[in-house]
Amino acid sequence: MNLNFRFAIVSDPHVGLPHTIENISSRFHLIEISIPALELVFERLAQENIDFLLLPGDLTHHGEPDNHAWLASRLARLPFPVYVIPGNHDIPVLKSDRQSIGWTEFGHYYQKSGYKNPESLYYTCETIPGVRLIALNSNIFDAQGNQLGRLDEAQLQWLEDVSIRAQADQELVLVMVHHNVVEHLPDQSNHAMGRRYMLDNAGELRQLLRTYGVQLVFTGHLHAQNIACDRGLYDITTGSLVGYPHPYRILEFKTDTGGKQTLQIASHRVESLPGWPDLPAQSRQLMADRSDRFMMRLLSVPPLSLPPSLCEEFAPFLRYFWADIACGDAWCDFPQLPLPVREYFQRFSSTDGNGKRMIKDNNITLQIQHPVAI
Numbered sequence: 001m002n003l004n005f006r007f008a009i010v011s012d013p014h015v016g017l018p019h020t021i022e023n024i025s026s027r028f029h030l031i032e033i034s035i036p037a038l039e040l041v042f043e044r045l046a047q048e049n050i051d052f053l054l055l056p057g058d059l060t061h062h063g064e065p066d067n068h069a070w071l072a073s074r075l076a077r078l079p080f081p082v083y084v085i086p087g088n089h090d091i092p093v094l095k096s097d098r099q100s101i102g103w104t105e106f107g108h109y110y111q112k113s114g115y116k117n118p119e120s121l122y123y124t125c126e127t128i129p130g131v132r133l134i135a136l137n138s139n140i141f142d143a144q145g146n147q148l149g150r151l152d153e154a155q156l157q158w159l160e161d162v163s164i165r166a167q168a169d170q171e172l173v174l175v176m177v178h179h180n181v182v183e184h185l186p187d188q189s190n191h192a193m194g195r196r197y198m199l200d201n202a203g204e205l206r207q208l209l210r211t212y213g214v215q216l217v218f219t220g221h222l223h224a225q226n227i228a229c230d231r232g233l234y235d236i237t238t239g240s241l242v243g244y245p246h247p248y249r250i251l252e253f254k255t256d257t258g259g260k261q262t263l264q265i266a267s268h269r270v271e272s273l274p275g276w277p278d279l280p281a282q283s284r285q286l287m288a289d290r291s292d293r294f295m296m297r298l299l300s301v302p303p304l305s306l307p308p309s310l311c312e313e314f315a316p317f318l319r320y321f322w323a324d325i326a327c328g329d330a331w332c333d334f335p336q337l338p339l340p341v342r343e344y345f346q347r348f349s350s351t352d353g354n355g356k357r358m359i360k361d362n363n364i365t366l367q368i369q370h371p372v373a374i
Contacts, residue, residue, distance in 0.1 A: 003131065006049065012087065020064045060090055063090050083113060107121060177219055232369065246269050287320075288319040332346055
């Protein structure tokens with residue numbers, strides 16, 4: 001099929017109206033800029049002639065009704081279609097409480113942003129002729145009311161049924177889900193700090209998607225610019241709009257005269273806002289200034305498992321580590337550290353697997369293999 005279209009991704013905007021924002025000095029992301037940053041991006045996207053916009057979760061600061069209501073109303077006024085899914089911050093509790101909406105309420109806020117059936121937290125729709133979006137919900141609760149990042153069995157069966165129909169109709173399928181499906185960090189699925197960003201049953205989902213030829217998955221949650229690939233399945237995760245480097249993406253799917261198809265990915269940033277004349281530099285420094293507790297824990301858990309004295313000694317050298325990961329295309333080398341620790345952090349660098357640096361997380365053109373539809 002001769003497909004040519006443009007779309008955008010804005011992830012983890014964490015919308016917070018002023019009266020809903022609590023003051024937590026240790027957090028990395030700047031909830032206070034969420035609305036002006038989003039308004040600036042909407043203004044830019046209105047000039048970009050995009051066909052649709054994807055928001056892969058963490059739409060609100062902590063699931064507050066006022067924040068959901070504001071965002072839903074704002075999205076409905078945009079000059080292009082918008083499709084959303086919930087993140088863990090959007091439905092943090094099974095039943096509504098004084099702060100957050102409940103699990104069953106989310107779809108009712110976003111009936112104009114994908115949820116034509118508000119009773120279901122996953123859906124599918126045709127964004128343009130020949131392109132099918134499958135929007136998944138990766139937030140469920142166990143019997144004790146604990147939130148999990150997982151697809152339930154009913155959703156997996158529904159996904160397979162939709163995929164079979166899309167294959168028969170020769171549609172290009174785009175999948176959107178909040179939790180990561182392919183690892184973006186070393187051994188992310190097993191790491192004490194990294195696994196919370198992975199879908200619990202990511203392997204099962206990857207296998208299902210590969211069975212039906214799906215190649216493109218769009219995720220959030222990690223607050224980092226990263227593109228990972230596992231046997232032909234791309235997981236394109238986009239950093240948080242309220243965290244360094246304050247990114248959003250514009251993507252263009254092209255079919256040339258010979259039938260070759262590509263996805264061109266371009267990343268952009270919010271560079272300044274009122275009160276934040278050099279937003280990326282200011283937020284990068286803020287992230288570094290607040291990194292001590294994060295780095296102490298990363299050094300203390302397996303595989304490094306360093307004692308507290310060494311964690312305290314090494315953490316200052318790593319102040320900008322997560323900021324560099326969040327920015328994408330990271331090159332991580334800390335010659336001040338002992339060789340085993342230095343080699344561990346080198347694994348986070350963006351390389352081709354043979355140690356050669358790659359620039360792939362922010363701006364890249366992906367070759368889409370035939371058949372492009374599942």
